[in-house]
Every structure is written in C-alpha cells, then in structure tokens.
Amino acid sequence: MTGNNLAIIILAAGQGTRMKSRLPKVLHPIGGRPLVGHVLTTAARLGADHVEVVVRHERDRVVAALAEDYPDAVFVDQDEVPGTGRAVQVAVDALPADFDGDVLVLSGDCPLADAETLAAFLDEHRAAGAPATLMTAVVDDPNGYGRVIRDGDGGVDRIVEQKDATDDEKAVREINAGMYVFRSETLRRYLPEIGVDNAQGEMYLTDVPGLLRRDGDRVAASVVSDVTVTFGVNDRAQLAEVGRLLNQRIVRRWQLEGVTIIDPSTTWIDDDATLAPDVTILPHTQILRATTIAAGATIGPDTTLVDCEVGEDATVRRTDATLAVIGAQATVGPFSFLRPGTVLGAKGKIGAYVETKNAEIGEGSKVPHLSYVGDATIGRGVNLGASTITANYDDVNKHRTVVEDEVHTGSHTTLVAPVRLGAGAKTGAGAVVRKDVPAGALAMSVAPQRNIEGWVEKNRAGTGAADAAARERSAE
Structure with missing residues (x-):
C-alpha cells in the first residue's frame, strides 16, 4: 500500500501489570486475534520491507504465539534497560546496516490503527519532509497520555509524559x-543521546523530538480525525471497549457488503470470518475465527460458529458448531451441537438436541432429534429415528459406524460400532444393533414382554400409583 523503503517496529515488550493476568497483555484476544496480531496484520498490509517485534516479558510465549501466523516478522529482544527509546534502539540496531528509509513505530496494544489511517500518516510524513512525524489526537480527557507541547509557531516543540508534566502541561x-x-x-543519530533522567527512570522515545528541536530541526505532527484508532489497552475494561469498537467496524463492513445483520449490538464477527452477500445474521450470534458463510444462508438466533463452513441457503439456528461443514440448503437446529469433523450434506438436517462428532452425513439425510452421531459415515437419504445413537467407544478405542444410502432406523436405536447397515436396511424401535445388517434387511432386538400382575400394589403400597391400580382392578 505504501511502497518499499519502510520498516515497522512494533513495541510488545511490556508486562502489562494492570491487566492482572497470567497471559501477556499483547496476547489477549479480540476479534479472533491477539492484540499484537492485529498490529502485525496491519503491518503486512502496509507492505513494509522489514517488520520487527520488540519482546521481553514472557518472550518465548509471545514468540511461540505469533511466529507461525506471522512468519515474516523478526523478533528482537529488549535488554534490561527500560523504556520505549531503548526498545526502538535495539530494533534499529537489528535492521540491515544499509537500510535508509522511514521507520514507523507502533504499539502492540493498539489494535485499532488500520492500514488506511497509517498509510495516510506515512504520506503526510513524506510530504512534510520532516525527520520525524508524530500522530496526535485531541481528547476530552488526556489523563495518562503524553502531552504534545506546541511552539509559538504552532509546530511541535516537545512531548511531556504525564508523570513529568507541570500543571499547565497536564491541562x-x-x-x-x-x-x-x-x-x-x-533514530541512529539521536537514540544514543537519550538518558533515563526522568520520573520513571526510562529511555523515552519521546525525547527524540526534543533533541531534534534543540538542533533546529522541524518535527511534524498529524492530527488524527478518528481518535479511536489511537486507543490502547492497559486493563480489562479497555480490552472490552476496544473489542467492542473493533466489532462495530467489522459488522459495519459486512453490512456495506450486503449482509443483513438484524442486531449489530449482539452480533460478534471475527476479523478472519467471510460472509457473502444476502447472508442474514439474527441476534445473539457469534461468527468466529475463519468461518465462511455462503450467499442466502441464515444464521441464528443464539448461534456460535467457530471455523465452520456454511453453504448457500442453509439455515442454522440456536446451534453451537466448531470445525463443521454445513451443506447448501441444509438445516441445523435448534439446540444442536456440532463438534469437529461434522460434515452435513446438501439438503440434510441435524435437528433438535442432536450432537455430532467426526460424522459425515450424506445429501438429504436427516438426524431429526435427540440423537448422538459420532465417528460415523451416513449415506444419502438416510433417516435416523429419534434417540438413535452410535455407541462408538468401547472404553479403550473409538470405532466407526457406516450407514449406507436410504437406511431408516426406528426410534431409540443403538448402533454398537464397529457396525455397518447396508443400503435400504431398517431397524425396529429400540433395536440394539451389534452385527452388520445386510442391504434391505430389518434388524430387530426382540425379547418377550413379561407382565407381573399386582407388583405395584404389593411393592408400592400406599402410593398414588397403587391406589389408582386398585381402583381400576375393582372397576374391572
């Protein structure tokens, strides 16, 4: 987006004590990515020649969480010298010695700075021709932020950190x-001059503009119009607020792409999800991670999809699904639980109170209600009766059930894996199927029914059931 001759340094070394968390601050997730992951994604979109992440606190954990998804990033270790100035200094030292270009410095806990805003920021910097440009914002409550002090001509004179500011500067x-x-x-010239003579005892990167002004150089500033792009995360309250703002952006983006979202305030969509035009999202729905939804599908209400694929014109309501594939014109729900490996064919059905796992369910096949289908291959045109289950676990190993095309099972059938039902086979109600069933055969579990007369009156004397039985026997 910005062309070459650009290096990006992302500051991600801090501990983030105000998060009060065992998880490093920059790894806290919003929108399906860790905070610093959003910054890295934006950096990739800017087309930088070099992207460096400065790490220190829980260094190995941060690197392990990011290295696979962001293979082009270079991780640079900050030493015991604290402060943003030192972080940038070690990153600049890690750049190729012959690199001569612009260095964009970003914070790993500021995920809302989008590529378009940063590209405009870079364009302003290059147009100004200044050795340094900082992004500023005008806010109602500046507490906690470094103040930008202008000179008499309106230029940037210096930046004063909150703890070092006078009362006038704090205003x-x-x-x-x-x-x-x-x-x-x-940076190569002035970073070695930065000291730690301040309230925090840190090397402040913000001292560089002051050094430039000392030597008569100009420091440019770019006032951002949307202050939310500057929002960082220091505690759980800010994490929630930044997450909400990011979600608002994502939801609006899909609305403008032709997706109907009935209630944006209760709809959560991760940044990696993909929705086609004419998708409808009903309230209280979460579309998470790399979920893809094809045109015409209706999702929700009260539905969570994680890494799922939903086909055209499918309907999924009141369902929890992870790593599942739902075919075109299929229906799922309500109150269905699709575990990883579920594949439902076109025009298929997974109905109320059904759980599936590692199950392939063929085109037009139905699992209407109260069933468990795990480790199974179900053919086309199959109808599993209410409460049909695959008993796939023998206490040691999982086994697979195969149900061929056009099989119909009676209510409360138990299929004890490994077992195969041939094409067109049927089972009687309550059947426990332990052996393969030939094509077109009827499998039944038949046992004579035994009635013990007077059992309730003898063994449950004094109960309502015993009294009712006695009255009916007397009437007879």
Missing part, C-alpha cells in the same frame, strides 16, 4: 498517540 488536551515515523538516520 493540554492534545496527546501523543504513540505512533511515530522517523527517518532511519534520525
């Missing part, structure tokens, strides 16, 4: 957004 409402562009030679 300034223009804040440092924590995103910068520097010429690489500027």
Whole structure:
C-alpha cells in the first residue's frame, strides 16, 4: 500500500501489570486475534520491507504465539534497560546496516490503527519532509497520555509524559498517540543521546523530538480525525471497549457488503470470518475465527460458529458448531451441537438436541432429534429415528459406524460400532444393533414382554400409583 523503503517496529515488550493476568497483555484476544496480531496484520498490509517485534516479558510465549501466523516478522529482544527509546534502539540496531528509509513505530496494544489511517500518516510524513512525524489526537480527557507541547509557531516543540508534566502541561488536551515515523538516520543519530533522567527512570522515545528541536530541526505532527484508532489497552475494561469498537467496524463492513445483520449490538464477527452477500445474521450470534458463510444462508438466533463452513441457503439456528461443514440448503437446529469433523450434506438436517462428532452425513439425510452421531459415515437419504445413537467407544478405542444410502432406523436405536447397515436396511424401535445388517434387511432386538400382575400394589403400597391400580382392578 505504501511502497518499499519502510520498516515497522512494533513495541510488545511490556508486562502489562494492570491487566492482572497470567497471559501477556499483547496476547489477549479480540476479534479472533491477539492484540499484537492485529498490529502485525496491519503491518503486512502496509507492505513494509522489514517488520520487527520488540519482546521481553514472557518472550518465548509471545514468540511461540505469533511466529507461525506471522512468519515474516523478526523478533528482537529488549535488554534490561527500560523504556520505549531503548526498545526502538535495539530494533534499529537489528535492521540491515544499509537500510535508509522511514521507520514507523507502533504499539502492540493498539489494535485499532488500520492500514488506511497509517498509510495516510506515512504520506503526510513524506510530504512534510520532516525527520520525524508524530500522530496526535485531541481528547476530552488526556489523563495518562503524553502531552504534545506546541511552539509559538504552532509546530511541535516537545512531548511531556504525564508523570513529568507541570500543571499547565497536564491541562493540554492534545496527546501523543504513540505512533511515530522517523527517518532511519534520525533514530541512529539521536537514540544514543537519550538518558533515563526522568520520573520513571526510562529511555523515552519521546525525547527524540526534543533533541531534534534543540538542533533546529522541524518535527511534524498529524492530527488524527478518528481518535479511536489511537486507543490502547492497559486493563480489562479497555480490552472490552476496544473489542467492542473493533466489532462495530467489522459488522459495519459486512453490512456495506450486503449482509443483513438484524442486531449489530449482539452480533460478534471475527476479523478472519467471510460472509457473502444476502447472508442474514439474527441476534445473539457469534461468527468466529475463519468461518465462511455462503450467499442466502441464515444464521441464528443464539448461534456460535467457530471455523465452520456454511453453504448457500442453509439455515442454522440456536446451534453451537466448531470445525463443521454445513451443506447448501441444509438445516441445523435448534439446540444442536456440532463438534469437529461434522460434515452435513446438501439438503440434510441435524435437528433438535442432536450432537455430532467426526460424522459425515450424506445429501438429504436427516438426524431429526435427540440423537448422538459420532465417528460415523451416513449415506444419502438416510433417516435416523429419534434417540438413535452410535455407541462408538468401547472404553479403550473409538470405532466407526457406516450407514449406507436410504437406511431408516426406528426410534431409540443403538448402533454398537464397529457396525455397518447396508443400503435400504431398517431397524425396529429400540433395536440394539451389534452385527452388520445386510442391504434391505430389518434388524430387530426382540425379547418377550413379561407382565407381573399386582407388583405395584404389593411393592408400592400406599402410593398414588397403587391406589389408582386398585381402583381400576375393582372397576374391572
């Protein structure tokens, strides 16, 4: 998007103590990715020559969580010297010695800075021709942010951190957004001059603009119009707010692409999900991770899909599904539980209170209600009666059930795997099928029914049932 001659440094070394979490702050997820994952995704969209992530706190855990999904990122270790200035210094030192371009510095806990905003920021920097440009924002409550102090001509004079600011400086409402562009030679020249003579005892990257001004150089500023792109995460309340704002963006994007979302406030869609035009999303629905939904499908209400694939004109309601494939014009729900490996064919049905796992269910086949189908291959045109289950586990190993085309089972059938039902076979109600059933055969579990007269009156004397039985026997 921005062309070459660009390096991006992402600051992700902090501990994030205010999160009060065993999980490193930058790995807390929103929108289907860790916070720093959103920043890395944006960096990739900007087309940088080099992307570096500065790590320190729980370094190995952060690297392990990101390395596979972001193979082009280079992880740089910050040493014991604290502060953003030191973080950028070690990252600049890790760049190729002959790199001569712009260095964009981003925070790993600011996931809302989108590629379009940052591309415009870079364009402003390059147009200004300044050695450094910082992104600023004007906010109603600047508490906690570094203040941007302007000179008499309206230019940037310096940045003052909250803990070092005077009362007059604290009253300034223009804040440092924590995103910068520097010429690489500027950083190489001035970072070694930064000290730790401040309230925090840290190397502040924000000292670089002051050093530039000392030497008579100009520092440019770009005031962002949408202040939300600057929002960072320091605690769980901010995590929830930033997650909500990100979701609003995602939902609106799909609405503009032709998706009907009945209640945006109760609909959550991860950034990697894909929805086609004319999809309808009903309230209280979550479309998570890499779920894809084809045109005309209706999802919800009260549905969660994780890494699922839904075909055209399918209907999925009040369902929890993970790693499942739902065919075109199929129906699922209500109150269905689709576990990984479920594949439902076109025009198939998984109905109320049905659980499936590692099951292939053929075109037009139906599992209408109160059933469990696990480790099974179900053919075309099959109808499993109410409460049919595959008994797939023998206490040691899982076994597979195969049901050929056009099989119909009676209610409360138990298929004890491994077992095969041939094409067109049927089972009687209550059948326990332990042996293969030939094509076209009827499998039944028949035992004589025994009635013990007077059992209730003898063994449950004094109960309502005993009294009712006695009255009927007397009437007879």
